[in-house]
Amino acid sequence: MRHILIVLLTLLSVFCVQAQNMIHIEHANTLEFDEAVNAEFQMLIGDVQFRHDSVWMFCDTAHFFKASNTLYAYGHVHIKQGDTLTLDGKTLYYDGNRKIAQIRTNVVMTNKDVQLFTDHLDYDRVANIGYFFFGGKIVDPTNVLESSYGRYSPDTKMAFFKDEVVLTHPDFVMNTDTLNYNTDSREASIVSPTQIVGDSATIFAFRGWYNTLSGESELYDRSYVLSSPYYMIGDTVSYDQSRGFGHARSNVQLVDSSKAMILSSNYAYYHEEKEMAFLTNKALLREYSQKDDTLYLHADTLMTRKDSIYDTFQAYHHVRVYRSNLQAVCDSLYYSNRDSILDINGQPIIWSDNQQVRGNHMKMFMKDNTADYLHVERNASVISQETADTSYYNQSSGDDLKAYFLNNKVHRVTIEGNARSIYIPHNEDDEMIGMVSLEQGDIEMFMDSAGQMERIKVAPQPKGKFFPLSLVKDSDKRIPLFSWPIELRPTGPEDVFRRNEIKDNRFAEETRKKGQSAKRSTRNNRRTIK
Template sequence: MYRQLQLVIILTFLSILAVAQQPRKIKLIQADIMAYNKALGEGVQRIIGNAIFEHDGAYLYCDSAHLNDATNSMKAYSRVHIKSSDTLNLYGDSLYYSGDTKIAEVFDNVKLIDNKTVLTTDKLVFDRNTGIAYYLTGGHIVNEQNTLDSRRGYYHTNSKDFFFRQDVVLVNPDYVMNCDTLQYNTQSKISWFRGPTTIKGEETDIYAENGWYNTITDISEFNENARVKNGDQVLTGDSLYYERKNGFGQAFRNIQVTDTVQNIIVTGQYALYDKTQGYTLITIKPEALFIEKNDTLFMHADSLWATFDSEQKTKEVFAYYHTKFFRTDIQGMADSLIYSFADSTMRMLGDPVLWTDENQITADTIHIVSANEEMKELYLLNNAFIISSDTLGTGYNQIKGRNMTGYFTENELYRIDVVGNSETIYYVREEDGTLTGINKAFASNMSIRLRDRKIKQIVYIQKPTAVLHPEGELGPSDLFLKNFRWLSDRRPLKREDIFVW
């Protein structure tokens, strides 16, 4: 008896559940005329004039319709309107709707309005079960200041998410975005994109293959082959973060900044860009390449900074701490370095050392002036010291003074003027290389002439004192001027050496 009662309860429950799961019938609420026409099919009602239907909470309006009770479906014509909720309205010229599947197909002059979002297309399928509407033949969306076009699109009316495919174009008053795949939320105004994507603005062009963009805040993140072009500068990296309104950006991993006007490339693993303050910072193994017609100067420091003007043109490059550079004809190192494009001058600060040909050059501060991609003048300020190895012996030719000015022709040093407390130690040799003696001289000032990278003449000015000592006469300590330092082991001999301090 108990089991029979259980069976009755189960069967009753299943019958109730089956009734509940049966699709609801489409109801005719009102119309001017209702008639039957066998030509339309068995059980098909013809509805004419101001027709209103209801199905599962949604209302459908049209001028005329064919309602099929047997299949629980209908066709609607002229001024079709589906009101699915307080905010969601769908319009078109004609419609096919199934009450069993709750799927509507709307044709011609289709318009879907959801709050401030308007979608227009020529055919739209709307699934009321999932709340998803989609088109496959091209659509146009307007959402406040943003408009969007694509070949295919899917709108999730519940989450307010659009998914667009193929020939996607998002137009904003400040930029135009083109991509292959885009997700856009009409409430947050954030778009997520996939595939090759370009964002073109008045001053900034962006390319990436993965990322997101907030159209309200103009904040974005770009990944996969990301690139930002601003004026003459191009920034690339594995990942870029950019705030367009205030011109602030960050880049991460495999970064490269290219200045197409100044012919500079700067690489590193982290970069910070601040348009308002007018600078770019690159750190974590940064390297700067100053590209010239016949050669390239490679520079490394703990951090590299570039400043630019209001037109985004680079003004100066700053290298801070453990700075080293290499070019085939000149190398150097210093605590810090500044290069100014206005006067084409490199300023080396903090225990600077410069090597050119056989010469090692030091001072408290070193300035190198260039023109037309060639060195023109060299300024050694305070404690100037030039050393070169005596190529046929073990000694060193030395020039010392308070300040020095060097002059170049075709990047070769040909003259040095020494001002204040001038001293020299010079190994004098015959043309066959025989050592004549070691000349040790003092003067207030002196002028030195070089040819083929060797000293050919020294002119001592004001109170000169010079003694030519035969070989072996001077003791070891007398062969070196005060503060002598030979730093050949620190000299970068190839590009890779600039990373070794």
């Protein structure tokens, strides 16, 4: 008896499942069935309604194949599943066993505030996914997305688009080949080369994501942002298009072709409205306005910004500069095209050919993007090494120095105030004939094309000595401010990344002594006044 009951219950459950899987006719104005004409289907006409478990289907006319549990529906097709999903179209083929609906012509799939439009849609009720092909688009309150092929899942809110994908937003248009999109978060997942064109910027992305609600994005694989005047590229680029700023990490470049300038680093930040860029971690400026002679500048931090209508540039800490005919080191520099003056601070040294210029503070006056003249304030010195005997140097120092450039080479130097000079005169055969040591008020020196001193003018009448080379002592060969830290001089583009480490610190020691002497003099004067 127990076995019979189990068999009956099993048969009953199978019958119930089969009943649930069957399509039911709920209503039709007319039902026609002519076994002689076609014994396979019933024809339903007028206000036709079907039910298959929880799904209702409506149409004008239908052919119902009860044996195969399928139907064809025509005219004003409408499918309703639950409270949130509907499908509309002109024709329908529905397979009740596989739970597949194939809807054609003017198809609309609606899931709350998301609609899918196409002429060809296959809807899988088991997976709850709609597949469209031969063109389709999805519309939500923010975006319109179109492509040749795609799918949409109401459960996960995920949509997939393939071939000629276009996402249209009120502020930008996105074009790509393949795209994943979440209709809930409105976030697009970029998986193929993508172009995003907005009012103020254009993005070229290869992989990453873009949130169309916030305008925020994170892009990988050397994606880049073009925002006048720069384009920014990096291994990872984070960009907020709605607020107009972004930052990039690892192998970053900011390129401004209008200024012939490339900024690079491992971290960069850029703000569109302020036209401000900040770079650090192996920061480098390359300026290529002069053909075949690029300038390389490295510092711990580089910053550019537009101040009103003027451009400014700032580099600070461990600054090193290399150009084929000009090199420099300092701790910070600042430039504005308001006055075309480059302000150089922090133990600055500049080299041109075999000339070294040094002082506490420098100002480089530019003209047409090239050096016009250099003004060195306080403890100024200019030194060049003799080529015939490198133990001798031509040296001059004073309170105030100006070096004038011609074709990026120093061709004239003036020194005013407490001027001192040591130089090596040559005979007609360019042989060293002795050493001259001078103390005078002012000096004017003229250089040849090789950077060697050609002639010198002094005023007023100088105090000086001439030493034959045989009588020159080592203690006589140097002015008090002499310092020749040649090891600091950048030797090439890669050498700008080397740290500034001064081994010979006599210049700093001498300027410190002069500063202490000046302070003592000031204190003595105050005591005298009292």
